[in-house]
Amino acid sequence: MENLLLLHGALGAATMLEPLKQALAESYNVYTLNFAGHGGNALLEQGYSIELFAQNVVDFMRDRQLEQVHIFGYSMGGYVGLYLAQQYPGLIKSVFTLATKFAWSEETAAKEVKMLNPDKIKEKVPQFAAMLAQHHAPQLWEQVMHKTAAMMQQLGKQPVLTPDILAQLQLPVQVAVGDQDTMVSLEETIAAYRNLPNGRLLVLPATKHPLETIAVSRLAQEINLFLAHTPASIPA
Template sequence: MDTLLLLHGALGSAATLVPLQQALQAKFKVYTLDFSGHGGLALPQEPYSMELFSKDILEFLDKHAITQTHIFGYSMGGYAALYFALQHPGRVSSIFTLATKFAWSPEAAEKESKMLNPVKIEEKVPQFAKTLAERHTPQDWKQVMHKTAEMMQHLGEAPALTPENLPQLQAPIRLGVGDRDNMVTLEETNWAYELLPNAELLVLPDTRHPLETVKLARLTFEIEQFISSKTLHASTIQ
């Protein structure tokens, strides 16, 4: 049975991926992890970064004696998966991303980080603030948000995925984006798709950005189909 690692998005946690994990566990040995400072894990003294999250992935794989794995990454998790594959290509069988933002610039980072204002979120969407508090307890969700905003600003100044390094990724990759995603555009997803040497582009109909709004059955089918096709191809050429 193939191994599949699920990676959560910004402000998320492993718990947000449990429904997907349960839907996929009949076909794969499915793992999830909490990135540093998420899901109640201690807030790191260092800033959130792709380097830190890549280290989290490596330590998790080593801890569980996983030599190689398929990876599904939602939003920021997809960005982290691709960055990890650049650092450790031999540990990755394939990558499926969904709703991953690639168009990082100072302007884009400013726009995204402005939305991560704990005071305004408590005022305007108190239920979301409550959800974040529960998700990251005993840590302060406001600190998680501040550190995420700082990471976005850093990505705006120095994106971790660039036209220079994306073509180095040889693993099979499927880039998924929803046709109604108001945070990630088809254009930026296509930009990454055209730079990757072994990629597929998937546009999910009637799909917005929040993971909980994505049709679980459709996403499960797409992940299973993608990994199965790559596994079959690998076994055929061996």
């Protein structure tokens, strides 16, 4: 069977992808991992970065002797997947992104960072705070959030995926977004799609940004449809 790696988003953890992993397990060898400083992994002194998370994937693949994988990446996980495809084209066979933000600038980063206030989250959405605490224990989710905010500010200053880089990617890529996503616009997703030489676009109706708002069966079906039309192999 083909290897499929599921990558979680910012503030996320591998456990959030477990239902999708189970739904796809009969069709693929499905893997998940926690990025550095997520899902209970030790918080490193160094800051978070797309480059660091990409190296986490490379190390994960080498440890398990995975020569090539397809990637499904939710939100930031999709950004990491595309960066991997650019840096290590022989490792990645295809990338399916969902709710991935492509339009990074200092202005958009500031807007995202403004929402990453642990004190306000505890006050206004305590259920979300409790979920983050559960996913990242024994580490403090507040520290995970602060490091994520710093990474977003850096992305705003220097995005690692530019239109020129997207235009270099020859592998099959499907970019998906919900039509009610308030964090990732349809416009920026379409712009990314148009820059991809072998890109496909999927707009999910009545769908918001949070992964848990999307039916697992629907998402698994879309992944199956996408992978059914990808090449059987790529040059190593």
